[in-house]
Amino acid sequence: MGGVRGTTDVHLAAGYFHAYTVVGLVAVVGVLFVAVAFAAGHLLRPVVPTREKMLTYECGVDPVGEGWAQTQIRYYVYSFLYVIFAVDAIYLFPWATVFAAPGFGGTTLVEMFIFIGFLAVGLLYAWKKGVLEWT
Incomplete structure (x- = not known):
């Protein structure tokens, strides 16, 4: 054998x-x-x-x-915001595939809401600071 x-x-x-x-x-x-x-x-x-x-x-x-x-600091802020949302988009694709797998639905849903919450806080902070205005 x-x-x-x-x-x-x-x-x-x-x-x-x-x-x-x-x-x-x-x-x-x-x-x-x-x-x-x-x-x-x-x-x-x-x-x-x-x-x-x-x-x-x-x-x-x-x-x-x-x-x-000299360059304006807002260009760096715009690039930083772009990077944040590009990372967000990259994270959404694997999340969608794991979310569809059996047994991972609730856990991945909570993780995604936490992640989107962090992004929302960052976007709210940028909006309050006036970064998103082109004036």
Whole structure:
């Protein structure tokens, strides 16, 4: 009996490691593809350095004056609110699938109401501070 069981275990282990071999091979091919693309770009691009090409360039604005500029803090607040609601959307999809599974309905419903409560408090705080107005 021990020989048959040992043979089955060896076949299961071989199939298990074969799956990881395929994943590893795909990862190696992906890394090689990126390396070849970067090498080809380096070899094929023209190299003609000029004074204009060596200047710092960002967003279509020529570098004039100092490198320090003030920005409005509300842009950071808007990006922060976007991140909050993007995380909310990402959390809703797995929640919906777990909620449909038998035995998880009540627990996941309470967890979701707690999560949405935190988001509502954050949105209420932003609204009270006047962050959501474009004036």
